[in-house]
Amino acid sequence: MxxxxxxxxxxxxxxxxxxxxxxxxxxxxxxxxxxxxxxxxxxxxxxxxxxxxxxxxxxxxxxxxxxxxxxxxxxxxxxxxxxxxxxxxDTLQGRLRIGVIPTIAPYLLPTLIGNLNQMNAGLDLHVRETLTPTLIQELAEGRLDTAIVALPVSEMSFSEVALFSENFVLIRPGADEGKPVPDRENLRDMRLLLLEEGHCFRDQALSFCNIQSVQQGLDASSLSTLVQMVGAGIGVTLLPEMAIAVETGSACVSVSRFASPQPSRTIGMIWRKTSPLAQQLLQISEVVRQSAVTLREQHNA
Amino acid sequence: MxxxxxxxxxxxxxxxxxxxxxxxxxxxxxxxxxxxxxxxxxxxxxxxxxxxxxxxxxxxxxxxxxxxxxxxxxxxxxxxxxxxxxxxxDTLQGRLRIGVIPTIAPYLLPTLIGNLNQMNAGLDLHVRETLTPTLIQELAEGRLDTAIVALPVSEMSFSEVALFSENFVLIRPGADEGKPVPDRENLRDMRLLLLEEGHCFRDQALSFCNIQSVQQGLDASSLSTLVQMVGAGIGVTLLPEMAIAVETGSACVSVSRFASPQPSRTIGMIWRKTSPLAQQLLQISEVVRQSAVTLREQHNA
DNA sequence: ATTAGTCATAAGAATAACTTATCATAATAA
DNA sequence: TTATTATGATAAGTTATTCTTATGACTAAT
Missing domain, CATH: 1.10.10.10 (Winged helix-like DNA-binding domain superfamily/Winged helix DNA-binding domain)
Structure with a gap:
């Protein structure tokens, strides 16, 4: 039968x-x-x-x-x-598990989630916020569908698309407002506050300053903490553009752009080359890009 | 697709x-x-x-x-x-639409329904009680699955199985108790009360008496009514054996068997020859037969 | 008695599904 | 690295299923 x-x-x-x-x-x-x-x-x-x-x-x-x-x-x-x-x-439906690094997530996600939900009624979004190595591992194991990280990741088995690049700005105590902006050489002699080990943004900042490591045990676990520390006069720090609006609102700090060429990083989206969602993820990446643009425009306005 | x-x-x-x-x-x-x-x-x-x-x-x-x-x-x-x-x-499940003539239904059904339900948990029984011509038509049209009627029906398209035969007894007013039982010739001269036109039992009774029709407009719509009329001294009537226990319980009437050969009729079950239920209906017919036997035994005990 | 309507059956053609053999790829072991 | 192993994909050919057309059988209506 x-x-x-x-x-x-x-x-x-x-x-x-x-x-x-x-x-x-x-x-x-x-x-x-x-x-x-x-x-x-x-x-x-x-x-x-x-x-x-x-x-x-x-x-x-x-x-x-x-x-x-x-x-x-x-x-x-x-x-x-x-x-x-x-x-x-055609349109992605159902579960989408997306990972985002901590120096992007708090700023981009509100806009991104809004845009995705608006465009895509049947989307069940799961967001994971953690450090790049963890994202890469979970992506490789199939526990995530895609991740938003700083490029490059250089994993053979991943596809990556660049979304946008963002400059880094210098955050000094409010009293430093108007003082000349130091270049990377001077920066090395200032007390530079950084995120904890593991954050890619820590490495990106160090790289800009041409230094391997700093000795002091003052690493912060979030950009928000860093800015508060600068406000308290403990030192200076760098902030990715996207974080400025949110993080410098309440603290009394001075924001300065570096002279060209400004330090920056490229943010991109990655997924497994074998992922059947590739097609749709490319569409999603376009939404992410557009969300970043919207965010920047709001900031400049 | x-x-x-x-x-x-x-x-x-x-x-x-x-x-x-x-x-x-x-x-x-x-x-x-x-x-x-x-x-x-x-x-x-x-x-x-x-x-x-x-x-x-x-x-x-x-x-x-x-x-x-x-x-x-x-x-x-x-x-x-x-x-x-x-x-x-194997066992019949689901809907079973069964038709029964009015001179059988009230006596046989209580026992039959009990037996069917007992043997057949998943049976959804629909009972229709009406005159033979209607039953035949509804059966032919597929609005019934089977019917219990007096044989023969002589429809080419139906299968029929005999279930049992039942004698007819004479019902006279209570005062006639003990009087000699008339034969069919004498019966013709008594005031014989009958069911309305259309009931097969009317025709069977007339046939026994060798008369085509009676003139008086006193036809009853049920055996129960007939017995009440006899009890009131209006006349005499015949009753199929199966009805005796139920119908003569309350009325003051005399019940007499005829001399051999007693009048009788054969009750049987019919269904469309094309019915896919044929196999199971044959099983059902065995249950009907057994129900009639049980009924008779209860009566004689 | 003939005709029309309807479902079943038969034979052969077209499709679909399966098997075995083999290839390509990537993870593991040497 | 290079060889090996595990695993899914592909190819070719066979078998099974499903379809079509032609025809038969039965029954109701003319």
Missing amino acids: TNLTLRQLRYFEALAHHGHFGRAAEACAISQPALSMQIKELEGSLGIMLFERRARQVWLTGFGEEFALRVGDILRSIDELDELTRASR | TNLTLRQLRYFEALAHHGHFGRAAEACAISQPALSMQIKELEGSLGIMLFERRARQVWLTGFGEEFALRVGDILRSIDELDELTRASR
Whole structure:
């Protein structure tokens, strides 16, 4: 048993509906014998008659009626499966697990989530905020669908697309407002406050200053803390552009741009090359890019 | 679209479960390429990837998970369909529409319904009580599955089985108790009360008396009424054996058997020769026969 | 008695599904 | 690195299923 087919169920439903082999067959776009055979096959494999055939009419047996009710439900479920598929084919639906580094997440996500939800009704967004190495591992293991990180990541098995680049600005105590902006050489002699080990932004800042490491045990766990420390006069720090609006609102600090070439980093999106979502992730990346643009415009306005 | 098959869904479920083409194929008792092809076919017809394939692992995409949930429900429904079928194959389940003539129904049905329900848990019994011509028509039109009537019905398109025969007894006013039992010739001269036109029992009674019709407009609509009329001294009547216990309980009437050969009729069951229920109806007829036997024994005890 | 309507059956053609053999790729081991 | 192993994809050919057309059988209506 259990070799009944959806085809048989569809033919069965048609015959139950039309009560006439010829017309049911026509409705199924097949010949009458083809339908007769499938019905016969179905009844044979079930071991029960579904229809009573009489000279000029065909009707369901009692069992056939019960059967028809269930078959109707099943075929409707199959139809829904089709609808679900059609709805998901182009626009991404369902779960999307996205990882974001901590120096991007708090600033970009509010806008991004808003944009994604607006464009994509059926999206179930799971956000993971953690350091790049963890994101890379979880992405590789299939526990994330994509991640927003600083490029490059240089993983052979990942695709990456650049989204935007953001400059770094200098944050000094409020009292330093108006003082000349130091260049990278001078910066090395100032007390530069940094994020904890593991944050890519720490490495990017160090790299700009051409130093390998700093000795003092004052590393902060968030940009927000860094800015507070600068406000307290403990030292200076760098901030990615995107964080300025949020982080310097309340603290009394001075924000200065560096002379060209300004330090910067490139933010991009990565996913497994094998990911079947590649197509849609590329679309998503466009939304992310647009969210960053919107954010910047809001800031400048 | 819409040419996805149950086979594909079963293979899909197996692969989703095992996460491994080879083992899933083994579980489906097919070769690995066969499964690969069906999955590929499925994904192709859907237009979406269901699995992400990597070197040593295969997992569901987000859409695939949603898909799997629904597919699981559908396959379980199909399994239930099988169970329903297995349960219905031998013992009659579901709706059974049975017609019974009015001179049998009130006496036989209580016992019969009890027996059927006892033997047959899943039986949804619909009883129709009306005159033989109506029963025959509704049976022919497929609005009944079977009927219990007096034989013969002589319809070419019906099968009939005899169930039992029952004698007719004479019902006279209580005061006639002990008087000699008239034979059919004498009976013709007594005031014989009958059911309305259309009742087969009316014709059977007339036939026994060798008369075509009676003139008086005193026809009753039920045996119960007839007995009440006899009790009131209006005349005499005949009663089928099965009705005696119920109908003569309260009225003050005399019950007498005729001399051999006693008048009688044969009760049988009929159904369309084309009915797929034939097999089971034959079983049902055995239950009806047994119910009549039980009834008679109760009466004689 | 003949005709028309309807479903079943038969034979052969077209499709679909499967099997075995083989290839390609990537992770593991040497 | 290089060889090995595990695993899924592909190709070619076979088998099974499903379809079509032609025809038969039965029954109701003319």
